[in-house]
Amino acid sequence: MSVVETFDAMWAELAEIGRGPSGGYRRFAWTPEDRQLREWFAGECARRGLDLTEDRMGNQWAWWGDPDAALAAGSSGVAIGSHLDSVPDGGAYDGPLGVVSALAVVDALREQGVTPARPLAVVSFVDEEGARFGVACAGSRVVTGAMSPERALGLTDEDGVSMAEALRAAGRDPAGIGPDPQTLRRVGAFVELHVEQGRGLVDLGVPVAVASDIWPHGRWRFDFPGEANHAGTTRLEDRRDAMLGYADLVLSARHAATRTGCVATVGKVAVEPGGVNAIASRVTGWLDSRGPDADAVRATVAELTERAGDFGATVTQESWTPATPFDPALSDRLRSVLASDAALSVPVLGTGAGHDAGILATAGIPAAMLFVRNPTGVSHSPAEHAERADCHAGVAALTRCVADLVQGPA
Amino acid sequence: MSVVETFDAMWAELAEIGRGPSGGYRRFAWTPEDRQLREWFAGECARRGLDLTEDRMGNQWAWWGDPDAALAAGSSGVAIGSHLDSVPDGGAYDGPLGVVSALAVVDALREQGVTPARPLAVVSFVDEEGARFGVACAGSRVVTGAMSPERALGLTDEDGVSMAEALRAAGRDPAGIGPDPQTLRRVGAFVELHVEQGRGLVDLGVPVAVASDIWPHGRWRFDFPGEANHAGTTRLEDRRDAMLGYADLVLSARHAATRTGCVATVGKVAVEPGGVNAIASRVTGWLDSRGPDADAVRATVAELTERAGDFGATVTQESWTPATPFDPALSDRLRSVLASDAALSVPVLGTGAGHDAGILATAGIPAAMLFVRNPTGVSHSPAEHAERADCHAGVAALTRCVADLVQGPA
Numbered sequence: 001m002s003v004v005e006t007f008d009a010m011w012a013e014l015a016e017i018g019r020g021p022s023g024g025y026r027r028f029a030w031t032p033e034d035r036q037l038r039e040w041f042a043g044e045c046a047r048r049g050l051d052l053t054e055d056r057m058g059n060q061w062a063w064w065g066d067p068d069a070a071l072a073a074g075s076s077g078v079a080i081g082s083h084l085d086s087v088p089d090g091g092a093y094d095g096p097l098g099v100v101s102a103l104a105v106v107d108a109l110r111e112q113g114v115t116p117a118r119p120l121a122v123v124s125f126v127d128e129e130g131a132r133f134g135v136a137c138a139g140s141r142v143v144t145g146a147m148s149p150e151r152a153l154g155l156t157d158e159d160g161v162s163m164a165e166a167l168r169a170a171g172r173d174p175a176g177i178g179p180d181p182q183t184l185r186r187v188g189a190f191v192e193l194h195v196e197q198g199r200g201l202v203d204l205g206v207p208v209a210v211a212s213d214i215w216p217h218g219r220w221r222f223d224f225p226g227e228a229n230h231a232g233t234t235r236l237e238d239r240r241d242a243m244l245g246y247a248d249l250v251l252s253a254r255h256a257a258t259r260t261g262c263v264a265t266v267g268k269v270a271v272e273p274g275g276v277n278a279i280a281s282r283v284t285g286w287l288d289s290r291g292p293d294a295d296a297v298r299a300t301v302a303e304l305t306e307r308a309g310d311f312g313a314t315v316t317q318e319s320w321t322p323a324t325p326f327d328p329a330l331s332d333r334l335r336s337v338l339a340s341d342a343a344l345s346v347p348v349l350g351t352g353a354g355h356d357a358g359i360l361a362t363a364g365i366p367a368a369m370l371f372v373r374n375p376t377g378v379s380h381s382p383a384e385h386a387e388r389a390d391c392h393a394g395v396a397a398l399t400r401c402v403a404d405l406v407q408g409p410a
Numbered sequence: 411m412s413v414v415e416t417f418d419a420m421w422a423e424l425a426e427i428g429r430g431p432s433g434g435y436r437r438f439a440w441t442p443e444d445r446q447l448r449e450w451f452a453g454e455c456a457r458r459g460l461d462l463t464e465d466r467m468g469n470q471w472a473w474w475g476d477p478d479a480a481l482a483a484g485s486s487g488v489a490i491g492s493h494l495d496s497v498p499d500g501g502a503y504d505g506p507l508g509v510v511s512a513l514a515v516v517d518a519l520r521e522q523g524v525t526p527a528r529p530l531a532v533v534s535f536v537d538e539e540g541a542r543f544g545v546a547c548a549g550s551r552v553v554t555g556a557m558s559p560e561r562a563l564g565l566t567d568e569d570g571v572s573m574a575e576a577l578r579a580a581g582r583d584p585a586g587i588g589p590d591p592q593t594l595r596r597v598g599a600f601v602e603l604h605v606e607q608g609r610g611l612v613d614l615g616v617p618v619a620v621a622s623d624i625w626p627h628g629r630w631r632f633d634f635p636g637e638a639n640h641a642g643t644t645r646l647e648d649r650r651d652a653m654l655g656y657a658d659l660v661l662s663a664r665h666a667a668t669r670t671g672c673v674a675t676v677g678k679v680a681v682e683p684g685g686v687n688a689i690a691s692r693v694t695g696w697l698d699s700r701g702p703d704a705d706a707v708r709a710t711v712a713e714l715t716e717r718a719g720d721f722g723a724t725v726t727q728e729s730w731t732p733a734t735p736f737d738p739a740l741s742d743r744l745r746s747v748l749a750s751d752a753a754l755s756v757p758v759l760g761t762g763a764g765h766d767a768g769i770l771a772t773a774g775i776p777a778a779m780l781f782v783r784n785p786t787g788v789s790h791s792p793a794e795h796a797e798r799a800d801c802h803a804g805v806a807a808l809t810r811c812v813a814d815l816v817q818g819p820a
Contacts, residue, residue: 024638024683089638089683089691131685197643217642219686228434228499228791231675231698232627232762233607236668238787243676247660250653258646265641266653268686271679273434273499275541276629276696278677278790281499286686288641352642377648380688381638 003111004392007104011391014040014084014096024089024382028157029127029138030166037084041124044103050122055183056176057142058126064106065119067186076188078405079121080105080398083128083139083356090129091384093195097372099124101193101395108399109406116406118188125356132157132166135319140356144363145179152177184360188410189330190367192357193398195386199377200349207393209349210335211326211369214358216297217290218320220305222249224313228273228281239279243271245311246283252307253287253300260300262291263352286318290352294323324358327366334368337404338397353379370398413521414802417514421801424450424494424506434499434792438567439537439548440576447494451534454513460532466590467552468536468582474516475529477596486598488815489531490515490808493538493549493766500539501794503605507782509534511603511805518809519816526816528598535766542567542576545729550766554773555589562587594770598820599740600777602767603808605796609787610759617803619759620745621736621779624768626707627700628730630715632659634723638683638691649689653681655721656693662717663697663710670710672701673762696728700762704733734768737776744778747814748807763789780808 001009017040018025018033027033038060045052045062052062067077082098102122109116130136133155141147153164153174164174196202201209226242250266257264265288272282287304291297305315331348338346349371361367372386372394386394411419427450428435428443437443448470455462455472462472477487492508512532519526540546543565551557563574563584574584606612611619636652660676667674675698682692697714701707715725741758748756759781771777782796782804796804 087685197640230607230789232700247657250657275497290642379640
């Protein structure tokens with residue numbers, strides 16, 4: 001089979017795993033679907049004769065060549081890949097496109113007769129979306145030390161199951177998780193290919209871009225207090241209805257973001273007691289805010305926090321990631337390689353989405369990203385899409401970049 | 411034991427069933443907690459030598475005397491009682507106070523040596539709150555024919571379990587449910603004692619009231635459409651965020667109700683996909699609205715429906731109950747009996763809460779209610795309360811009313 005045929009076959013296989021009635025995916029960390037994905041990945045690596053290893057968080061690294069020998073010789077490895085998990089009712093491309101493309105790159109290099117001077121890994125990170133335990137990039141955060149194992153193990157899902165319990169249920173030892181400098185030392189360069197999650201490329205009419213940076217972004221929990229009471233018999237003036245403050249937050253977040261040039265979203269809410277005929281005694285809303293300018297994001301959240309204070313809310317920052325520039329030298333190198341094809345204009349785009357590549361960059365590992373055109377900009381949705389020709393163009397672009405990296409200087 | 415001691419003992423026993431960590435109750439229809447409550451009721455009836463029967467919906471009727479013999483003799487029975495189920499995290503009093511008081515009335519009548527000329531039933535209605543399947547007063551609605559068995563059996567709970575499946579799981583035959591005129595014909599008068607769910611009595615400084623009517627009330631489901639997308643990468647101008655329309659509904663409902671003299675509440679919401687980093691593709695909010703004037707309630711909902719239409723929402727009326735006056739002759743009779751005690755001022759109060767007594771009244775059965783003072787007006791909450799002395803006053807008042815009904819003319 002050609003590289004393109006192999007890509008298409010992998011894509012078709014993967015499409016079946018964890019798909020719901022809407023066509024969207026529910027692929028959450030340490031679930032049966034996750035196990036199926038891990039086994040699928042292991043099978044593809046075995047088929048290519050790659051040496052599959054797991055780091056101390058269960059991220060899967062499949063090596064072509066010996067990274068420790070390279071280290072001993074003063075060189076280092078190159079890693080490519082992404083993640084296979086999804087948000088609730090997510091699309092097929094966010095994550096899997098990078099993993100499948102990375103596997104196809106191995107095939108393409110071999111078809112082209114490239115013998116890597118540096119070892120090459122295909123990596124599949126676990127729990128990138130944080131859909132189950134609430135913290136995105138949990139896999140890369142733990143191995144880089146950005147999140148302590150104690151915090152990770154104590155995170156709970158909607159059913160109150162802790163990550164520690166989920167790991168045990170998946171047959172893993174929670175005590176084993178933690179920072180893994182030994183694994184990360186092997187990686188002299190990491191390149192993550194990802195479907196674009198905005199309209200940058202489609203508006204430019206170009207299939208592939210190099211990433212410049214990840215916007216500063218964070219999550220905040222707003223807890224609005226109220227008093228449970230009967231919806232039919234309690235006078236309006238006697239009510240303390242937690243839903244009112246929540247509704248104000250939703251609308252204020254949109255207004256504030258419009259003014260500050262950020263984005264701000266409330267996509268998740270929990271209500272107690274949650275009965276049709278009961279006034280809400282507690283409403284928790286989660287705010288996601290990001291933007292090119294960290295001060296503007298901070299100002300947006302500060303304004304919303306003050307306003308929510310009028311409703312008695314307490315606000316908890318659940319995560320905050322400053323602006324993350326990708327490695328300039330690595331990014332420039334990718335761009336020069338791609339720009340040497342006269343047919344290809346290669347824009348450089350920032351993004352509001354977090355990625356494992358950003359976590360690795362923050363940990364000091366040279367990291368870069370390629371984006372593949374998204375014809376609608378829609379992501380985190382069953383409607384997320386990339387044209388097949390653009391996926392193939394992404395594989396070709398990543399192949400050229402990796403050929404340069406594994407044959408050139410570290 | 412005295413009547414008061416028996417009341418207190420029953421109250422203490424019941425307090426243990428279905429209580430959660432907050433002190434609130436989760437007593438939903440056809441659950442293990444519900445079964446415990448049914449068995450507790452059956453035990454109390456057996457202890458008093460009452461003949462326990464069930465109607466075609468599983469409502470429990472315990473007779474002192476033979477109602478069919480009374481019918482044959484041209485008379486009819488008197489029924490007193492309420493329900494034992496609760497809203498999510500509900501209080502101890504809403505429902506159980508009426509059942510426990512009714513059982514205590516049997517004790518009091520016997521202590522006073524009253525021999526009823528008319529048979530007396532203590533009744534415990536099933537599924538009054540509709541907490542599990544969404545329709546309040548399901549038990550009385552089905553036996554009176556106000557809700558068809560087909561509709562009832564097809565209702566589903568949050569886990570997608572239908573009432574038919576829940577009945578089967580509880581060891582019952584779903585095919586058996588339906589209107590039960592034979593049971594209802596026995597009831598010449600129904601009196602439901604209930605904790606007040608507002609501040610009418612506490613503001614008047616009086617322990618017991620007679621009800622005048624139940625406000626017209628209904629439930630409407632608002633479905634707001636959106637488009638799932640990435641919360642970080644989707645420009646504000648490209649978004650279709652279903653949460654915005656929902657938030658507007660919450661705030662508009664409060665504003666509209668303030669103007670129209672109704673109450674309007676959004677206490678329940680469901681969001682898809684519900685991820686922190688995903689724009690909502692669908693938000694469903696449930697509106698509860700009531701008021702003394704049906705036209706004002708209708709106008710409130712019409713205004714909100716039109717406004718939600720601007721957000722593309724579809725609005726579905728899930729229930730509508732017109733104003734329900736209680737039986738004037740029966741209510742007057744209760745008031746005269748109580749007013750003959752010079753120490754007792756007996757106000758007449760309307761209420762925004764639905765009750766089985768209202769369903770029976772609508773079905774043409776002479777029905778009335780007594781309210782017992784609620785010191786804060788709080789209901790549908792763990793903080794719901796009635797002073798013990800007021801509970802005992804309620805038993806005494808109901809005893810006097812029932813003594814008159816069962817000894818006087820039908």
